[in-house]
Amino acid sequence: MKISVIGLGYLGAVHAASMAKLGHDVVGVDVDPARVDALAAGKAPFFEPGLDDLLTEVAATGRLTVSTDPAAVDGAQVHFVCVGTPQRADSNAADLTYVDAAIEGLAPHLHPGEVVVGKSTVPVGTAARLAGVVGDAEPGAVLAWNPEFLREGFAVQDTLSPDRIVYGVPDGEPGEQAAAVLDAVYAVPLAEGVPRIVTDYPTAELVKVAANSFLATKISFINAMAELCEVAGGDVTRLADAIGHDARIGRRFLNAGLGFGGGCLPKDIRAFKARADELGAGEAVSFLGEVDAINTRRRTRMVELATEVLGGWVEGAEVTVLGAAFKPDSDDVRDSPALDVAARLAELGAVVTVHDPQAIDNARAKQPSLHYERDLEAALAGADAVLVLTEWKQYKDLDPERVGALVAQRTVLDGRNALSRTDWTDAGWEYRALGRR
Numbered sequence: 096m097k098i099s100v101i102g103l104g105y106l107g108a109v110h111a112a113s114m115a116k117l118g119h120d121v122v123g124v125d126v127d128p129a130r131v132d133a134l135a136a137g138k139a140p141f142f143e144p145g146l147d148d149l150l151t152e153v154a155a156t157g158r159l160t161v162s163t164d165p166a167a168v169d170g171a172q173v174h175f176v177c178v179g180t181p182q183r184a185d186s187n188a189a190d191l192t193y194v195d196a197a198i199e200g201l202a203p204h205l206h207p208g209e210v211v212v213g214k215s216t217v218p219v220g221t222a223a224r225l226a227g228v229v230g231d232a233e234p235g236a237v238l239a240w241n242p243e244f245l246r247e248g249f250a251v252q253d254t255l256s257p258d259r260i261v262y263g264v265p266d267g268e269p270g271e272q273a274a275a276v277l278d279a280v281y282a283v284p285l286a287e288g289v290p291r292i293v294t295d296y297p298t299a300e301l302v303k304v305a306a307n308s309f310l311a312t313k314i315s316f317i318n319a320m321a322e323l324c325e326v327a328g329g330d331v332t333r334l335a336d337a338i339g340h341d342a343r344i345g346r347r348f349l350n351a352g353l354g355f356g357g358g359c360l361p362k363d364i365r366a367f368k369a370r371a372d373e374l375g376a377g378e379a380v381s382f383l384g385e386v387d388a389i390n391t392r393r394r395t396r397m398v399e400l401a402t403e404v405l406g407g408w409v410e411g412a413e414v415t416v417l418g419a420a421f422k423p424d425s426d427d428v429r430d431s432p433a434l435d436v437a438a439r440l441a442e443l444g445a446v447v448t449v450h451d452p453q454a455i456d457n458a459r460a461k462q463p464s465l466h467y468e469r470d471l472e473a474a475l476a477g478a479d480a481v482l483v484l485t486e487w488k489q490y491k492d493l494d495p496e497r498v499g500a501l502v503a504q505r506t507v508l509d510g511r512n513a514l515s516r517t518d519w520t521d522a523g524w525e526y527r528a529l530g531r532r
């Protein structure tokens with residue numbers, strides 16, 4: 096099948112390459128020439144494990160082409176819309192400018208029988224509105240909403256083998272036609288038994304924000320328990336292990352620490368709450384305000400803890416921050432808790448050196464005044480305190496003795512509960528963590 100993918104970011108680039116791997120002829124379109132040039136050269140425009148290999152594999156088939164020209168989508172039977180829906184600058188609501196522009200750009204190229212498929216995360220009600228725009232442009236075309244659940248760092252495997260596939264479609268024959276076309280697009284994962292849920296537009300849109308709200312709530316729940324552990328002398332990692340044995344609760348997404356960041360969970364829970372307020376149902380999800388507040392407090396607590404271990408005086412202290420990405424195995428620094436803490440410590444006068452295996456260029460673009468060091472040992476040299484704020488494997492594997500020989504003071508703050516306290520204290524380190532004694 097001939098497919099177009101509009102928007103080649105963290106979602107769209109992986110989707111385009113994965114659709115080509117599934118055997119489709121794919122044309123990807125983006126307004127950003129840098130992303131298009133990288134993909135045209137067979138290179139991932141950002142760091143995502145497995146994406147370079149996938150691009151090399153599909154390049155050999157000739158099934159993926161990319162362009163900055165919106166007209167390149169002409170002739171595709173299915174058009175996936177994968178553009179960004181960031182938080183608006185003036186409110187917590189989602190900025191739909193890019194989605195609206197993508198649909199407007201696509202409209203003149205639509206033909207009868209084609210299916211426009213929204214994958215971006217949007218406020219409930221958006222699909223119904225856009226169905227009108229698509230129908231006005233080409234009455235024979237249909238809109239479907241097919242939310243995406245991939246995680247950065249696992250994007251390729253999550254796209255090729257998703258937990259579930261959800262389509263929101265209109266009633267009647269157009270909906271049946273759209274679902275049949277999507278079944279053909281996803282024939283390989285569906286044949287492998289991936290569950291498929293076909294529903295209406297609002298349910299499909301709500302499934303996406305409900306899933307992210309649940310995940311954010313789970314993280315903030317354990318971080319609220321971490322706050323209690325801090326004042327009562329408990330250990331939140333033992334607590335998480337213990338409650339996680341209950342299969343109804345489960346241990347996944349119960350890692351306490353610096354909290355959630357990235358281009359999805361923070362802005363999605365805020366946009367969901369803003370949309371619920373517009374619909375007069377704000378009370379139903381008012382808890383999301385608390386989820387957000389608990390999450391933000393973790394960053395403040397980390398700054399306080401750093402100040403405490405530095406003897407109450409941050410100014411002039413040499414602080415090494417390990418991690419700038421919002422999570423390991425990603426170069427994404429959107430709403431990164433690690434980078435936020437680094438910037439706050441620098442504002443307080445600390446001399447902050449940031450290391451990250453992949454995210455330094457993105458971090459520098461966002462926080463140009465911080466000092467960045469690509470060499471891990473050089474970053475650690477002379478530190479008064481080491482803060483592990485993103486749990487990259489190379490940080491978890493650090494040898495406390497070897498690091499101890501590099502730093503000025505053996506003080507480590509484990510912002511992700513990722514290190515072995517015993518290993519570090521045995522090597523003479525003062526070890527402090529969020530939510531643990």
Ligand SMILES: NC(=O)c1ccc[n+]([C@@H]2O[C@H](COP(=O)([O-])OP(=O)(O)OC[C@H]3O[C@@H](n4cnc5c(N)ncnc54)[C@H](O)[C@@H]3O)[C@@H](O)[C@H]2O)c1
Nearest residue numbers: 102103104105106125126127178179180193197215216243
């Ligand atoms: N990143 C993820 O892990 C993930 C997972 C699931 C869902 N989502 C959702 O997917 C959407 C995209 O997220 P992302 O992280 O890929 O964002 P992104 O910012 O990395 O990518 C968006 C891309 O769209 C391009 N774009 C903007 N306007 C365009 C237009 N008119 N025509 C063509 N291209 C255009 C941008 O240049 C950019 O490359 C968001 O709604 C997000 O919430 C993201």
Ligand SMILES: O=c1ccn([C@@H]2O[C@H](COP(=O)(O)OP(=O)(O)O[C@H]3O[C@H](CO)[C@@H](O)[C@H](O)[C@H]3O)[C@@H](O)[C@H]2O)c(=O)[nH]1
Nearest residue numbers: 243244245246247314348349350354355356357359421422
């Ligand atoms: O136990 C945990 C798990 C995660 N995190 C943090 O939560 C954030 C988000 O992590 P994760 O959900 O793994 O990353 P994303 O790539 O942002 O993926 C989320 O957001 C995507 C975009 O909507 C969805 O598609 C995914 O299903 C959803 O997991 C990161 O800062 C993590 O450090 C924790 O603090 N504790």
